[in-house]
Amino acid sequence: MPKTAPLSPDLHDELVGVAHLLADAARPIALQYFRGAGQDIENKLAGDFDPVTVADRLIEQKMRELLAEHRPQDSILGEEFAAYEGSSGLTWVLDPIDGTRGFISGTPTWGVLIAVGPEDGPLIGMIDQPFTSERFVGTPQFAQLQHPSGDRPLEVRKLVDLQDAILFTTFPEIGTKQEQAAFNRVRDRVKLARYGMDCYSYGLLAAGQIDLVVEAQLNAYDIQGPLAVIQAAGGIVTNWQGGPAHNGGQVIAAGDPTLHAAALKLLQSDGAV
Template sequence: PRDAVLGEEYGALSGTSGLTWVLDPIDGTRGFVSGTPTWGVLIALGDAEGPFFGIIDQPYIGERFVGTPSGAELTGPAGKTALVTRAARDLSQATVMTTFPEVGTRDEATAFAEVSRQARLTRYGMDCYAYGLVAAGQIDLVIEAGLQPYDIQAPIAVVQAAGGIVTDWQGGPAHNGGRTVAAANADIHAQALAVLGSCPR
């Protein structure tokens, strides 16, 4: 009862414990409306430093990605599996995802396009499920712009618990949203920032 709550649908409720629950009941509304299983329910718990517990839940296909201080796991039809991000590789061999082809502002779209040009493969429209794929070691990068805190806090906890890194485009904290990059490892993260970091603020 003393925890704060921040949600997409109901705004912010203040608390006194220093902890905040961050909720997004349907992340990926277009995917939900389209009937594609890329949307999800996002739940995060964190403090002033950012989230340390997160859930990405896709109820239609029965998959739940969970990140805690002790690690990350996927619970699904096949049971429970520990989540570990991909090993380092060159950007030219990387798979990159984002939600919309029209990423953010013109400058942001230009920066993303340059990362995409250098990468092996770029895919669109995966919503929060893309972060689960980073945590599961299936892809290397998710790059977004214009996010809200409730869009990114649960993915931060899941990806980082699996061994990945999530920051803004300058390498700073990402839990307040805005421009974000989720990377499978420090090497691919640095390669992405080398391009994204030059984008005008």
């Protein structure tokens, strides 16, 4: 199924419904372990710290069970378990807890990321923050922030100059030394830079609260849910070369295309990307 082919209304509604089903199932599991005992933290990366908790695995396991029941023909790419190859041409991309470091630290910057689409990128995406009960949803038909107090449309902030922009990233020590230097060129030109926000920063960009997110060394499951949300809200997400970002790596997200171009030029200015 090529990305240029629109989803039929029935398929759109079915996929959105299943995505909500996955996010609804993830919430109580995440909240059971957030700021509580029994997180059972493991380190997946020797020589560094890449934590995974029992909540990560239980959430992804539950989402996979629901997909096996409701969309068994679709492929699955998740962070914690092996990929599953389906026959429909659609892939669900799952990050059960994006921002596990924030999760184990008690900060509400983590989220459950869900995306679905063909091989060339997601069509539907969600960023769900169970602790704040916020769900950022992006589809070809709408972009919406859903909350018990009321839903509202998502729309990125436009007409922002670089010197007036708010920039977020997760790690101050972003990527390699070359990637760090490239990021610093952007950081030194914006009004405000903030760190440690994990996937929540992409939701804030889609909501028009901030203007730029620049990151490196991402995986597909880190970016596909946020990518679909930001694009539905009118923003732009690419890699540092200006190409597709759905497979991860170096990512820049912006609300305004002129701002995106200015930041991209700084990232590329020494030819290191």
